[in-house]
Amino acid sequence: MMIPLFFAGHWGLSVLLQSLFQHRYAAHRMYTMGPKTERSLHLLTALVQGSSYLQPRAYAILHREHHAFADTERDPHSPAHHGNPARMMLETARRYAGFVTRREQPEARFLGGYPEWPAVDRTLGRWPSRLAFGALYTLFYRRFATRRWQYLLLPLHFVMGPVHGAIVNWCGHRYGYRNFRTRDQSRNSLPVDALCMGELFQNNHHARPANPDFAARRFELDPTWQVMRLLSRLKLIRIAHVPAQEPLRKAVPALPAAPPLPVSPRSEVADGVAAAP
Numbered sequence: 001m002m003i004p005l006f007f008a009g010h011w012g013l014s015v016l017l018q019s020l021f022q023h024r025y026a027a028h029r030m031y032t033m034g035p036k037t038e039r040s041l042h043l044l045t046a047l048v049q050g051s052s053y054l055q056p057r058a059y060a061i062l063h064r065e066h067h068a069f070a071d072t073e074r075d076p077h078s079p080a081h082h083g084n085p086a087r088m089m090l091e092t093a094r095r096y097a098g099f100v101t102r103r104e105q106p107e108a109r110f111l112g113g114y115p116e117w118p119a120v121d122r123t124l125g126r127w128p129s130r131l132a133f134g135a136l137y138t139l140f141y142r143r144f145a146t147r148r149w150q151y152l153l154l155p156l157h158f159v160m161g162p163v164h165g166a167i168v169n170w171c172g173h174r175y176g177y178r179n180f181r182t183r184d185q186s187r188n189s190l191p192v193d194a195l196c197m198g199e200l201f202q203n204n205h206h207a208r209p210a211n212p213d214f215a216a217r218r219f220e221l222d223p224t225w226q227v228m229r230l231l232s233r234l235k236l237i238r239i240a241h242v243p244a245q246e247p248l249r250k251a252v253p254a255l256p257a258a259p260p261l262p263v264s265p266r267s268e269v270a271d272g273v274a275a276a277p
């Protein structure tokens with residue numbers, strides 16, 4: 001029983017922190033927090049994501065490119081331009097590594113507004129740390145696995161982040177329904193997204209990239225937004241733009257095609273709109 005619990009806990013917490021910290025905070029600045037809280041969340045994210053920890057700077061740049069160029073040839077990860085999920089994620093990994101090593105230089109509009117902590121990002125985001133976490137997962141399995149089939153889950157711990165990325169980026173732009181008319185191929189894959197903590201409401205999110213609640217209709221539930229509400233109530237974070245409540249949720253109109261991405265100064269990044277398509 002320990003192994004399924006460990007797997008479920010690692011899966012859920014990894015994707016929750018990716019959505020909460022790397023996506024909604026680093027890339028979109030949907031909320032603010034004090035420096036100590038930011039450092040705590042940064043360290044927690046690195047430790048929980050372990051061998052597949054994603055540096056917030058590189059994640060934010062890559063993700064802002066995704067919004068700006070969604071489903072065009074310049075999108076770093078789009079099912080419309082990559083033959084299969086593996087090829088899409090290999091190309092994503094290559095570009096991500098370029099931003100980590102700074103070999104790749106992004107457009108200036110994608111820079112700034114994300115947390116940087118070199119002591120953590122240079123140690124926990126590199127190969128020796130990834131291998132050390134992999135060894136820890138293996139030791140845990142050796143201690144607690146009670147069935148052989150449970151070892152099939154072990155490799156997923158090593159690549160948890162890329163697995164989540166593949167599900168969200170592939171399924172979220174390929175399978176599901178659309179609430180909003182957007183220029184891209186984004187979809188909402190699940191009405192209640194417990195699998196990826198709200199990340200599979202891609203259509204809602206591309207239509208309203210500054211809105212911290214990725215759910216848009218009554219039957220939709222975004223778990224990460226619920227966590228944000230709790231953290232806000234505990235006064236650990238301040239949500240930049242609290243979305244309008246029920247009246248807007250009763251009917252969801254189709255939006256006209258979004259205007260082109262404005263060249264955004266840093267202040268717009270802080271408002272969470274720099275990545276608007």
Ligand SMILES: [Zn+2]
Nearest residue numbers: 066172186202
């Ligand atoms: Zn997307």
Ligand SMILES: [Zn+2]
Nearest residue numbers: 023028063205
């Ligand atoms: Zn986004």
